[in-house]
Amino acid sequence: xxxxMSESExxxxxxxxxxxAILSAAIAVVFVVSMxxxxxxxxxxxxxxxxAGGGTERQQLILFDFRLPRIVISLLIGAGLAVSGxxxxxxxxxxxxxxxIIGINSGAGLIVLLFIAYYPAPAATPAYLLPLLAWAGGxxxxxxxxxxxxxxxxxxxSNRLILNGVAVNSGFAAVTIVVSLxxxxxxxxFVATWxxxxxxxxxxxxxxxxxxxxxxxLPYVLFKSRTLNVLNLGTPMxxxxxxxxxxxxxxxxxxxxxxxxxxxxxxGSIGFVGxxxxxxxxxxxxxRYQALLPVTALSGALLVMAADTIxxxxxxxxxxPTGIIVAAVGxxxxxxxLYRSK
Amino acid sequence: xVKSKLxxxxxxxxxxxxxxxxxxxxxxxxxxTAAGNDASPPPxxxxxxxxxxxxxxTDGLGxxxxxxxxxxxxxxxxxxxxxxxxxxxxxxxxxxxxxxxxYLQDSLKDLPTIPYDLPLEAVTSFDPDLLIIGSNxxxxxxxYDQYAKIAPTFVLGDEVNNDWRKALLKIGxxxxxxxxxxxxxxxxxxxxxxAKAKLEAAIPGKSVAAVWLVQGKFYVVSDKLSSxxxxxxxxxxxxxxVVKEISASGAGNWNAISLEKLAxxxxxxxxxxxxxxxxxxxxxxxxxxxxxxxxxxxxVYEYPKSSSWLYYGPVASSQMVDNLLKxxxx
Numbered sequence: 001x002x003x004x005m006s007e008s009e010x011x012x013x014x015x016x017x018x019x020x021a022i023l024s025a026a027i028a029v030v031f032v033v034s035m036x037x038x039x040x041x042x043x044x045x046x047x048x049x050x051x052a053g054g055g056t057e058r059q060q061l062i063l064f065d066f067r068l069p070r071i072v073i074s075l076l077i078g079a080g081l082a083v084s085g086x087x088x089x090x091x092x093x094x095x096x097x098x099x100x101i102i103g104i105n106s107g108a109g110l111i112v113l114l115f116i117a118y119y120p121a122p123a124a125t126p127a128y129l130l131p132l133l134a135w136a137g138g139x140x141x142x143x144x145x146x147x148x149x150x151x152x153x154x155x156x157x158s159n160r161l162i163l164n165g166v167a168v169n170s171g172f173a174a175v176t177i178v179v180s181l182x183x184x185x186x187x188x189x190f191v192a193t194w195x196x197x198x199x200x201x202x203x204x205x206x207x208x209x210x211x212x213x214x215x216x217x218l219p220y221v222l223f224k225s226r227t228l229n230v231l232n233l234g235t236p237m238x239x240x241x242x243x244x245x246x247x248x249x250x251x252x253x254x255x256x257x258x259x260x261x262x263x264x265x266x267x268g269s270i271g272f273v274g275x276x277x278x279x280x281x282x283x284x285x286x287x288r289y290q291a292l293l294p295v296t297a298l299s300g301a302l303l304v305m306a307a308d309t310i311x312x313x314x315x316x317x318x319x320x321p322t323g324i325i326v327a328a329v330g331x332x333x334x335x336x337x338l339y340r341s342k
Numbered sequence: 343x344v345k346s347k348l349x350x351x352x353x354x355x356x357x358x359x360x361x362x363x364x365x366x367x368x369x370x371x372x373x374x375t376a377a378g379n380d381a382s383p384p385p386x387x388x389x390x391x392x393x394x395x396x397x398x399x400t401d402g403l404g405x406x407x408x409x410x411x412x413x414x415x416x417x418x419x420x421x422x423x424x425x426x427x428x429x430x431x432x433x434x435x436x437x438x439x440x441x442x443x444x445y446l447q448d449s450l451k452d453l454p455t456i457p458y459d460l461p462l463e464a465v466t467s468f469d470p471d472l473l474i475i476g477s478n479x480x481x482x483x484x485x486y487d488q489y490a491k492i493a494p495t496f497v498l499g500d501e502v503n504n505d506w507r508k509a510l511l512k513i514g515x516x517x518x519x520x521x522x523x524x525x526x527x528x529x530x531x532x533x534x535x536x537a538k539a540k541l542e543a544a545i546p547g548k549s550v551a552a553v554w555l556v557q558g559k560f561y562v563v564s565d566k567l568s569s570x571x572x573x574x575x576x577x578x579x580x581x582x583x584v585v586k587e588i589s590a591s592g593a594g595n596w597n598a599i600s601l602e603k604l605a606x607x608x609x610x611x612x613x614x615x616x617x618x619x620x621x622x623x624x625x626x627x628x629x630x631x632x633x634x635x636x637x638x639x640x641x642v643y644e645y646p647k648s649s650s651w652l653y654y655g656p657v658a659s660s661q662m663v664d665n666l667l668k669x670x671x672x
Contacts, residue, residue: 039463058466061491066462116479130483182593184504190479193459202462203484317464318439318457 016291019284023298027075030302034071034309038062039317070202074308074322075301076214077199077263078273082300083221084260085274086281086293087252090232092158098274099260101165105269106172107141108134108261113176113191117183131201131209131265138261144168146253197270197323199308206266213262217255218297224252225289232287270323272330273300279337303330399516402499403478405486409494409516413472416517419460421476421498422446423506423655424513427526433468444648445661466492474513476503506655526656534576537663537671541577544671549580551609551636552651554596556617558625560604561596562588568595569651572659573613577666582609596652601630611670612636617647643669 035047040062042050050059081099088097099105111133145168149160180188194200201209221228227248260274277300278292284299285291307325314320396408418425419436426449435442437455456464460480465473473495475481481489481497489495496516502508507527514523550573552563563570565581566589574581584607588597599607612634616623625631636642645651645665650658 039461040467062463062466065488065491066466116482184594186477187479189458190482198459200483200485203488205484315439317461317467319459319461 012286012288013291016285016295019295020298023295023302027298027302027305030306030309031071031075034305034312035063035067037309037313038067065204066202069204069207070199070308071305072207073199073201073210073266074305076207076210077267077270078277078301078304079218079297080210080214080259080263080300081270081273081304082277082281082296083218083293084256084263085300086278086289086296087221087228087256087259088274089278090228090289091249091253091256092161093232094158094162095279096275097162098271099256099264100269100271100274101162101169102145102257103141103165103168103172104138104257104260104264105271106169106176107144108138108264109191109195109269110141110172110176110179111137112194113179113183116187116191117179128205128209131206131262134265135261138264139257141168141172142253142257142261146250193321194268196321197268197326198319198321199267199270201266210262210266213258217259221252221255221259222290222293224248224255225293228252228289228293229287232289268321268323270304270326272323272326272334273304276330276334276337277303279334283337396494397518399496401496402502402512403481403486403497405490405495405497407494407496409496410471411518413517415469415471416474417456417460417465417468417470417472417493418474418513419456419458419476421474421509421513421655422450423653423657424510424523426450427510427656428514428517428519428522430517430519433470443653445650445653445658460489462488462492465489472496472516474498474516476509506659510656530656530660531576533660534572534663537667538576538578540667540671541579545611547580548610549582549608550611550613551582551585551607552613552615553599553604553607554615554617554652555623555625556647558618560599560601560625562599562607563596564592564594565589568654569613569658569662570595571654572662576659577663582607584608595654601628605630605633607634607636609636610639610641612642613651613665614642614644615647615649615651616644619646 032044036042036044040058042059042062046055046059047063049055050063055063085098088099088102089095091097092101112130115130115133145161145164148164148168149157151157151160180191183191231249231252264270278296280299281292281296285295304322304326307329308322310329311320311322311325314325396410399407399409401407415433416425416430417434418432419434420443422432422435422443423446425432426446431449432453434456435446435450435453436458438458442450442455454468456468460475470493473489473493475489475495475497478497478500481495486495486497498509498512502512510527511520511523514520514526552569552573554561554563562585563573565574565585570581570585570589573579584599584603588599588603592598616626618625631637643665649665650661651665
């Protein structure tokens with residue numbers, strides 16, 4: 001295939017590499033800025049010294065236990081949610097699809113709410129319990145949407161996927177409202193900030209919990225880039241490929257759910273990344289998933305990390321949920337994109 | 343353990359990034375970041391001084407907590423009521439975007455605030471030597487371990503936190519002030535019993551309801567929780583049927599009540615907590631509100647949102663009793 005690459009194809013590839021390099025550099029810069037940002041002032045010199053193993057106990061605590069895990073988590077969930085969105089957009093052949101649409105956020109949110117409201121906590125709950133439940137809730141909602149959209153001989157219908165997603169989401173949202181009316185204010189506060197996408201798992205243990213999902217599913221999806229290209233092309237070609245397609249669809253859907261579910265479980269309900277990052281990437285490098293996916297992952301990571309950095313400083317010492325910043329930055333940009341593309 | 347494992351890759355990664363930043367500095371446009379921070383002294387290295395004596399206590403969630411013998415820098419966000427009643431001053435007080443617990447400001451004035459969700463770095467910046475936290479959900483998601491790295495962290499747990507008498511005694515225990523806590527409680531019970539007798543004499547057999555107006559909507563206090571517990575349990579006032587009915591179906595401290603239901607409110611006296619004062623409290627001009635029996639008879643006692651009626655705790659309850667003694671008994 002490489003031998004037959006045309007000149008324009010080659011130019012496109014060069015451009016994709018360039019875009020990826022620029023995004024990586026931007027990520028590096030924001031990473032450094034974020035390490036230097038927080039309520040407690042650490043000068044860049046302090047940060048360097050602490051990284052090199054020096055620094056006071058307090059500086060180490062702030063950098064290694066508070067700031068770094070949070071930055072790394074925001075990178076991972078940004079990449080995970082963005083790629084999940086790109087996959088879902090290809091599967092549903094709908095540019096408006098994102099992890100939220102197949103019920104992951106609302107499913108996870110409902111489970112978190114039920115847990116906070118009804119789990120009798122006589123002792124400390126293990127840190128893994130809540131993300132695990134959130135993951136299961138998101139997965140269950142996605143499975144429900146999937147089952148409703150799947151037809152034995154026709155495979156996955158993209159229109160059904162979207163419509164069922166909307167229906168399941170509103171159902172879950174309704175139950176969520178009913179339950180949240182019955183809990184006390186402190187519990188409600190927790191659930192509300194969770195749903196607004198405060199990256200609440202800010203510990204290395206959450207990085208470790210998230211890493212396997214990202215490390216396995218991200219390469220898997222990248223490996224399937226060509227399949228995604230085919231699926232994205234639409235029905236005639238896809239039906240021509242028959243059963244093969246529906247199997248690939250199911251596997252890729254599962255990967256997208258696994259990615260988004262694990263991210264939402266750790267971060268809370270951050271919307272919009274999965275919608276906007278693929279759009280941004282598409283504008284930069286075009287439709288080809290081989291280039292689109294890595295650039296999507298990088299822009300998602302950059303978006304969430306930058307949003308989280310802003311969330312830390314804008315109302316110091318209070319923090320706003322990162323999801324709100326993502327939405328505040330993302331919404332106008334998205335409108336601009338729509339306006340430009342007519 | 344996790345930390346040490348990740349330190350090395352994190353270190354390498356960060357050095358790579360840092361060198362890039364330094365290279366950028368060389369070209370001249372970033373120099374202000376470094377210069378600006380050099381001027382301020384680096385944060386003081388406050389390795390917590392080893393306390394002479396510590397007590398091991400088990401908190402409401404089963405953590406073993408090494409409570410310092412004489413904690414000096416306490417953060418007990420949203421539990422300030424108890425500290426005030428025990429004469430203890432925390433280093434920071436609870437706050438939300440639009441304020442603090444105003445009814446405590448006689449004692450907490452000028453005390454710096456900390457956001458209600460206790461961000462890790464904000465907590466660290468106060469160098470606390472003891473953290474007391476009320477509800478389970480405040481430490482959900484591995485947050486306990488992170489707080490515990492800042493200072494010994496004692497979580498009351500929902501069961502204790504929801505009952506101010508239990509919470510008071512527990513906090514007394516943690517602060518080695520059990521006797522004081524018991525005295526605060528005894529004083530309150532005595533005060534409430536006195537007030538109960540006076541109210542019985544002043545308004546025998548009359549019923550009272552507390553209504554909260556916020557953003558044009560009315561809420562009525564539960565017959566068992568929050569200020570409802572003071573009214574109906576401590577002071578033995580009669581709860582109107584409507585209040586009982588609504589409390590049975592709602593779970594909150596304050597439950598929403600529709601205007602139609604409000605018109606049925608068969609209370610002889612109304613306590614109105616008005617959070618809409620600044621925005622004109624238009625709801626109070628509604629014909630339905632004006633047709634509520636107690637309103638018609640002029641038996642409404644209005645308190646601002648800065649009063650203690652929306653809170654619970656020894657100080658809050660005591661102030662409620664004072665309000666009633668002043669306005670109803672006279």
